[in-house]
Amino acid sequence: MIRHHPQPGILSDYATGRLSAGLALAVACHLDGCETCDAAAAGWESLGGAFLRTATSVPLAPKALESTIARIGATPPHGVETPSRVLRRFSLPKPLLRARIGFRRWVSPDIWVAPVRLKDAPDARTYLIHARAGVAIPKHTHRGSEFTAVLHGMFRDDGSCYDAGDFACSGGSAVHAQTVAESGDCLCLTSAEAPMRMVSALARAVQTLAGTIY
Numbered sequence: 085m086i087r088h089h090p091q092p093g094i095l096s097d098y099a100t101g102r103l104s105a106g107l108a109l110a111v112a113c114h115l116d117g118c119e120t121c122d123a124a125a126a127g128w129e130s131l132g133g134a135f136l137r138t139a140t141s142v143p144l145a146p147k148a149l150e151s152t153i154a155r156i157g158a159t160p161p162h163g164v165e166t167p168s169r170v171l172r173r174f175s176l177p178k179p180l181l182r183a184r185i186g187f188r189r190w191v192s193p194d195i196w197v198a199p200v201r202l203k204d205a206p207d208a209r210t211y212l213i214h215a216r217a218g219v220a221i222p223k224h225t226h227r228g229s230e231f232t233a234v235l236h237g238m239f240r241d242d243g244s245c246y247d248a249g250d251f252a253c254s255g256g257s258a259v260h261a262q263t264v265a266e267s268g269d270c271l272c273l274t275s276a277e278a279p280m281r282m283v284s285a286l287a288r289a290v291q292t293l294a295g296t297i298y
């Protein structure tokens with residue numbers, strides 16, 4: 085059962101296109117499995133459409149309609165990359181099936197990350213993170229928002245349990261350290277506005293070795 089949902093402000097920002105591509109993907113992954121939030125987002129979209137109908141019209145650029153129609157059904161510029169054999173054992177949300185997922189990078193014997201390549205935001209800090217049962221992510225903080233959609237398994241953070249389908253939002257100043265449940269591995273889609281800031285020197289060293297995507 086889904087217990088953690090995006091706040092209404094996040095859903096309205098999603099529906100009105102005010103989120104970055106990575107943060108929007110995390111919300112879309114949650115909506116794929118949450119009828120309640122999906123309906124709420126649709127409501128915001130309808131409201132936006134109503135405003136558009138009352139707005140002053142602006143002439144289209146020459147051939148704008150023709151070029152839009154011509155792109156419908158065309159091959160996406162980046163193609164569609166089949167999820168690797170590793171990911172086939174997970175039931176991924178539909179928005180993620182259309183994304184390009186890069187090679188895995190091990191940041192410890194128990195944790196790997198794989199970047200999600202976004203067409204409109206190639207430098208976005210959006211990635212899959214997989215951790216084995218019982219593993220603790222090193223204590224860290226952020227300089228911006230971090231959205232997480234739980235795709236498989238469960239983790240604990242600050243006394244709360246986040247199960248498959250749940251959505252977590254961490255603010256800029258929160259120091260936290262998620263721990264994966266002992267019952268099984270955990271896979272999440274995470275997008276952050278800025279790199280994690282590891283609290284311990286050892287964790288910062290690992291982060292440097294692993295690169296800057298997370």
Ligand SMILES: [Zn+2]
Nearest residue numbers: 089090118121
């Ligand atoms: Zn929801």
